[in-house]
Amino acid sequence: MKHKKKWLLMGLVFILAAALFAGCGKSKETDTTEKSTLDKIKKRGELVVGVKYDTYLFGYKDPKTGKVEGFDVDIAKALAKKIFGDEKKVKLVEVTSKTRIPMLQNGQIDAIIATMTITDERKKQVNFSDVYFDAGQSLLVKKGSPIKSVKDLKKGTKVLAVKGATSGDNVKAKAPDAQVLEFENYAEAFTALKSGKGDALTTDNSILYGMAAQDPNYEVVGGTFTNEPYGIAVRKGDEKFTKYINSFLKELKESGEYDRIKKKWIKQQ
Numbered sequence: 001m002k003h004k005k006k007w008l009l010m011g012l013v014f015i016l017a018a019a020l021f022a023g024c025g026k027s028k029e030t031d032t033t034e035k036s037t038l039d040k041i042k043k044r045g046e047l048v049v050g051v052k053y054d055t056y057l058f059g060y061k062d063p064k065t066g067k068v069e070g071f072d073v074d075i076a077k078a079l080a081k082k083i084f085g086d087e088k089k090v091k092l093v094e095v096t097s098k099t100r101i102p103m104l105q106n107g108q109i110d111a112i113i114a115t116m117t118i119t120d121e122r123k124k125q126v127n128f129s130d131v132y133f134d135a136g137q138s139l140l141v142k143k144g145s146p147i148k149s150v151k152d153l154k155k156g157t158k159v160l161a162v163k164g165a166t167s168g169d170n171v172k173a174k175a176p177d178a179q180v181l182e183f184e185n186y187a188e189a190f191t192a193l194k195s196g197k198g199d200a201l202t203t204d205n206s207i208l209y210g211m212a213a214q215d216p217n218y219e220v221v222g223g224t225f226t227n228e229p230y231g232i233a234v235r236k237g238d239e240k241f242t243k244y245i246n247s248f249l250k251e252l253k254e255s256g257e258y259d260r261i262k263k264k265w266i267k268q269q
């Protein structure tokens, strides 16, 4: 009987020790998740940024060269240069308007630099940097189209937009009678416009100018009917990394590098 008690006690001690050990492991794990984003990026040896692959002039994968290029891509490279002193230490990951927030939230990317408007709704899900580019929503139509502005979007007009973008809701507010069709990405939406599936495509003027530059049969009309200030998004509550990105943007502007990048890609505006 005495023997039995001894074993029972030893077993209990063992269970307690195991539980304690597991507890230690857990607190270590919490430590790593709480480690600053910047530390994690440095340890990994590269910055991972979500950019568009289908938005000419901002984030665009050139089918001929396979290279991903644009204004947002150059901003991402400049951020890698600030962190590592080497602009090559950036991994570009494709996002669409719909996938960018979930991909940031589940840790696939460190930041979103992808024509993303700062909105109050999105601020509930992500932290935004200061504004790094000012766009506004507009319309792209085939040259000669009777649509000249948002006022011409009437009942029966089909307007094409992209899922997860601000554009769909914005145009519904300005032209409630028009029919809005939403696509997965800008490549699909532009293809749909060209194949006659809609009368106009709506998104930021900056993106539409890129499409018009790719196909001269299309033009941007009517000016802008919203303000779309772009911000770099990082995980919600990550104030440290947000501050770091804001000081990066400030330095980029003060050094003249921001103007150089902007001039390289943006001819209109």
Ligand code: GLU
Pocket: 097, 114, 115, 116, 117, 162, 164, 165, 166, 167, 203, 204, 207, 228
């Ligand atoms: N700037 C708008 C937005 O963030 C449209 C461009 C985009 O879809 O990324 O929704």
